[in-house]
Amino acid sequence: MIKLTTERKPRPRIIRTKLPMPTQNPEDRIDNFSEVPYGYNEAEAMLEAQRCLQCKNQPCVSGCPVEVPIRDFIALIREGKFMEAASIIKAKNSLPAVTGRVCPQELQCEAKCVMGRRYQPVAIGNLERFAADYAREEGEKIPELPKSTGKKIAVVGAGPAGLTCAGDLALLGHKVTIFEALHKPGGVLVYGIPEFRLPKDMVKYEIDYLIQLGVEVKLNFLVGKNKTVDELLDEYDAVFVGSGAGAPRLLNIPGINLVNVYSANEYLTRVNLLKGYLFPEYKTPVKRGKNVVVIGAGNVAMDSARTAKRLGADHSIIVYRRSRKECPARVEEVHHAEEEEIEFRFLTNPVRIIGDELGAVRAVECLQFELGEPDETGRAKPIPIPGSEHLIECDVVVISVGNDPNPIIPRTTPDLEISKWGTIVTDRITGKTSKERVYAGGDIATGAATVIAAMGAGKVAAKSIHKQIMGIEETEIESI
Amino acid sequence: MYALIDRKDVTPESVWFKIKAPEIAKTCKAGQFVILRSNEKGERIPLTIADWDHKEGWISVIFQKVGASTYELAEYQKGESLQDCVGPLGIPTHTENAGNTIVIGGGLGIAIATPVARAYKQAGNHTEVIIGARKAELVFNEEEIKDFTDELYICTDDGSAGRKGFVTEQLQEMIDSGKQIDTVFCVGPPIMMKFVAKVTEPYNIKTIASLNTIMLDGTGMCGACRLTVGGETKFACVDGPDFDAHQIEWEETMARLAAYKDEEREAMTLYKKEKECQAEKMKGDKTDN
Ligand SMILES: Cc1cc2nc3c(=O)[nH]c(=O)nc-3n(C[C@H](O)[C@H](O)[C@H](O)COP(=O)(O)OP(=O)(O)OC[C@H]3O[C@@H](n4cnc5c(N)ncnc54)[C@H](O)[C@@H]3O)c2cc1C
Ligand SMILES: Cc1cc2nc3c(=O)[nH]c(=O)nc-3n(C[C@H](O)[C@H](O)[C@H](O)COP(=O)(O)OP(=O)(O)OC[C@H]3O[C@@H](n4cnc5c(N)ncnc54)[C@H](O)[C@@H]3O)c2cc1C
Ligand code: SF4
Ligand code: SF4
Ligand code: FES
Numbered sequence: 001m002i003k004l005t006t007e008r009k010p011r012p013r014i015i016r017t018k019l020p021m022p023t024q025n026p027e028d029r030i031d032n033f034s035e036v037p038y039g040y041n042e043a044e045a046m047l048e049a050q051r052c053l054q055c056k057n058q059p060c061v062s063g064c065p066v067e068v069p070i071r072d073f074i075a076l077i078r079e080g081k082f083m084e085a086a087s088i089i090k091a092k093n094s095l096p097a098v099t100g101r102v103c104p105q106e107l108q109c110e111a112k113c114v115m116g117r118r119y120q121p122v123a124i125g126n127l128e129r130f131a132a133d134y135a136r137e138e139g140e141k142i143p144e145l146p147k148s149t150g151k152k153i154a155v156v157g158a159g160p161a162g163l164t165c166a167g168d169l170a171l172l173g174h175k176v177t178i179f180e181a182l183h184k185p186g187g188v189l190v191y192g193i194p195e196f197r198l199p200k201d202m203v204k205y206e207i208d209y210l211i212q213l214g215v216e217v218k219l220n221f222l223v224g225k226n227k228t229v230d231e232l233l234d235e236y237d238a239v240f241v242g243s244g245a246g247a248p249r250l251l252n253i254p255g256i257n258l259v260n261v262y263s264a265n266e267y268l269t270r271v272n273l274l275k276g277y278l279f280p281e282y283k284t285p286v287k288r289g290k291n292v293v294v295i296g297a298g299n300v301a302m303d304s305a306r307t308a309k310r311l312g313a314d315h316s317i318i319v320y321r322r323s324r325k326e327c328p329a330r331v332e333e334v335h336h337a338e339e340e341e342i343e344f345r346f347l348t349n350p351v352r353i354i355g356d357e358l359g360a361v362r363a364v365e366c367l368q369f370e371l372g373e374p375d376e377t378g379r380a381k382p383i384p385i386p387g388s389e390h391l392i393e394c395d396v397v398v399i400s401v402g403n404d405p406n407p408i409i410p411r412t413t414p415d416l417e418i419s420k421w422g423t424i425v426t427d428r429i430t431g432k433t434s435k436e437r438v439y440a441g442g443d444i445a446t447g448a449a450t451v452i453a454a455m456g457a458g459k460v461a462a463k464s465i466h467k468q469i470m471g472i473e474e475t476e477i478e479s480i
Numbered sequence: 481m482y483a484l485i486d487r488k489d490v491t492p493e494s495v496w497f498k499i500k501a502p503e504i505a506k507t508c509k510a511g512q513f514v515i516l517r518s519n520e521k522g523e524r525i526p527l528t529i530a531d532w533d534h535k536e537g538w539i540s541v542i543f544q545k546v547g548a549s550t551y552e553l554a555e556y557q558k559g560e561s562l563q564d565c566v567g568p569l570g571i572p573t574h575t576e577n578a579g580n581t582i583v584i585g586g587g588l589g590i591a592i593a594t595p596v597a598r599a600y601k602q603a604g605n606h607t608e609v610i611i612g613a614r615k616a617e618l619v620f621n622e623e624e625i626k627d628f629t630d631e632l633y634i635c636t637d638d639g640s641a642g643r644k645g646f647v648t649e650q651l652q653e654m655i656d657s658g659k660q661i662d663t664v665f666c667v668g669p670p671i672m673m674k675f676v677a678k679v680t681e682p683y684n685i686k687t688i689a690s691l692n693t694i695m696l697d698g699t700g701m702c703g704a705c706r707l708t709v710g711g712e713t714k715f716a717c718v719d720g721p722d723f724d725a726h727q728i729e730w731e732e733t734m735a736r737l738a739a740y741k742d743e744e745r746e747a748m749t750l751y752k753k754e755k756e757c758q759a760e761k762m763k764g765d766k767t768d769n
Contacts, residue, residue: 259736
């Protein structure tokens with residue numbers, strides 16, 4: 001039967017592109033360490049939220065490792081119910097102000113957004129960040145805590161995995177103590193990711209929130225040295241290990257130990273954790289190179305290159321073996337780096353670092369590559385071009401080719417099963433390790449990954465710790 | 481916060497601190513160190529644990545004033561607190577079955593040599609100690625060392641105490657005298673350790689150097705402390721601080737220690753200026769009264 005009514009409901013006009021995030025000008029921001037994007041205001045957030053189609057089967061949610069109710073929180077933002085939006089995000093994700101800023105959305109939630117099939121996906125990360133920032137500024141109420149269970153849990157490491165695990169357990173009425181080796185809690189969020197990408201006040205706010213939930217944070221405490229995991233087990237009902245992937249990989253090339261050759265961890269720790277950019281007011285120095293070469297092209301490399309620029313480098317150069325397409329960094333970081341005139345030398349690989357008469361770096365010798373046939377990962381394999389050796393003059397080199405799991409806990413905890421990569425072997429569904437009452441998650445279990453994956457692992461472990469110590473029967477799930 | 485239970489000036493250039501730190505005192509061993517930070521703006525300063533008491537819950541350190549951070553640290557008084565103190569870090573010195581041992585401490589290395597020498601002795605080794613300093617008033621700990629070791633030799637550059645000359649001369653003499661020496665442990669300026677290694681190498685005497693590299697976290701996270709030992713890169717904070725002195729690339733190690741010369745000078749200039757301003761202000765305040 002043919003419908004005769006000609007009256008059609010006007011379809012809302014589809015806005016094809018994301019509402020851009022207002023940001024600091026590149027020319028201004030390379031002289032400061034303040035955050036680059038300003039974030040949406042209320043009107044902008046509501047406008048971007050309008051782009052969401054409110055899909056019934058919400059594919060976006062399946063792209064998020066912790067299943068944030070994306071469609072529903074966006075619906076609340078549309079209605080101007082920002083506090084409610086933040087609160088339903090927080091039920092799944094305890095650090096939305098952080099993940100909204102640092103998740104690789106283009107590979108996760110936004111990769112699955114229906115809008116992205118034809119146009120740009122909804123700016124889920126920006127909206128999440130907006131809701132979290134709004135709630136923080138308005139002042140959040142501390143949720144009512146259940147009666148204490150009398151159970152005690154030790155958490156090793158105050159990175160995203162440990163913080164999440166601790167928060168969830170505190171909300172279930174357990175007494176949680178976090179042991180952190182450094183003098184500030186936050187893990188990579190405080191020592192690695194720079195202020196201009198993740199303001200440290202935000203991390204502090206999240207930690208203060210945990211403290212208000214009754215979580216105790218013991219700083220300057222190195223598990224494995226002050227107390228071993230076994231000793232913690234004598235005092236606590238369970239132990240969660242979230243000690244991260246904090247051991248820098250270095251290149252096996254001549255000159256790697258020359259003066260002013262940094263691991264990215266050292267370079268970023270000097271600047272972020274110890275505020276070396278405020279030297280000499282703050283006492284920790286960092287070399288302010290004029291020509292800085294950063295080797296690698298992940299988030300850590302982008303952070304290092306952009307930091308070098310802010311420390312006054314005329315040339316901050318990223319040297320990467322593959323092409324732009326393969327850069328493992330978040331798309332936004334590469335884009336911001338390009339805006340800040342970071343120079344990219346793709347298909348280039350260092351073979352040797354050359355020093356001057358005082359033992360300080362003077363240049364990096366590199367080899368040029370071309371793309372060959374795809375390798376087993378499907379990526380085109382870079383092949384060196386014979387005779388293409390050339391020098392890049394520089395006074396600082398930052399090596400940013402990845403991190404290995406922190407070895408202290410594996411070395412000091414007998415009968416904890418360790419993989420050949422040095423990670424702690426866990427059951428991904430429960431977070432259990434081979435050792436009774438010991439759980440692990442985050443980078444120490446997976447190798448260097450993402451903030452949200454670490455948080456997800458902290459959540460999983462909190463759930464199964466709760467079940468175990470409260471004697472709640474588990475439907476036996478086999479590991480996969 | 482870590483309370484200063486006591487402090488005293490040991491020499492015009494070095495200071496002794498007794499710090500309340502029960503969790504460190506409980507497990508530390510000779511050769512291990514702490515990293516402390518005086519305040520929010522301070523550097524993380526690695527210092528060897530000189531002494532400790534498990535029961536009373538304290539550790540002590542002795543440090544030399546060499547730059548802005550250590551000068552500032554030296555100003556802390558009894559009853560005040562340091563912001564941070566983490567440890568024990570590093571692998572304890574291996575003292576079992578060392579045999580006849582000579583422990584050598586030069587300059588600030590005297591502080592580090594003291595607990596190590598005691599540990600060698602307690603482990604049942606015949607232990608002799610050589611300490612070296614520029615002049616008599618910079619020598620310290622000699623009574624303590626005498627009490628628990630078999631012999632103490634003192635060397636000063638100007639001869640104002642003990643023998644005139646370097647610790648290496650004393651060591652060479654002991655080797656030449658035909659004494660059975662199984663292990664030499666040295667700590668102090670890298671140039672001294674390099675020469676100690678040169679002296680012992682022809683005789684194949686096992687020689688351990690304790691390295692005071694530049695450090696940040698002390699947990700193996702940053703690699704600031706790295707050095708080449710036997711062709712391999714090692715991290716002094718977790719693989720050391722003790723290494724085979726004959727295998728260390730000394731030139732590289734010395735260059736890395738001097739990495740921040742310009743910045744250190746800048747920090748020291750600022751420190752002095754701040755002190756002068758304070759002094760001026762105090763004078764001003766007094767005349768006002
Ligand atoms: C510079 C940089 C940029 C990054 N950018 C991004 C990004 O944009 N997006 C993203 O998703 N991910 C990013 N990552 C990765 C992400 O930060 C990590 O995957 C995540 O922090 C892992 O969390 P975690 O809790 O497992 O470990 P960590 O954050 O590493 O925290 C571990 C903590 O445990 C402490 N610890 C270790 N051993 C002990 C011990 N024995 N006793 C006590 N404490 C101990 C450490 O000091 C540390 O504080 C970045 C990483 C770096 C280094
Ligand atoms: C494991 C370890 C244990 C240590 N134990 C002791 C100790 O028990 N007592 C003690 O007095 N010192 C010790 N040190 C050395 C001490 O940490 C440094 O002297 C101090 O950090 C210098 O800080 P500064 O800012 O005052 O001087 P800076 O301004 O940084 O340096 C001033 C001068 O001292 C030299 N210097 C800098 N860092 C070091 C260093 N790490 N070692 C030697 N010289 C350095 C510089 O080359 C420069 O000439 C130890 C170092 C390590 C790594
Ligand atoms: S937590 Fe990350 S992946 Fe999940 S919705 Fe938020 S931004 Fe997307
Ligand atoms: S997939 Fe995209 S459009 Fe659909 S509900 Fe999720 S965010 Fe909205
Ligand atoms: S001090 Fe950072 S790795 Fe040794």
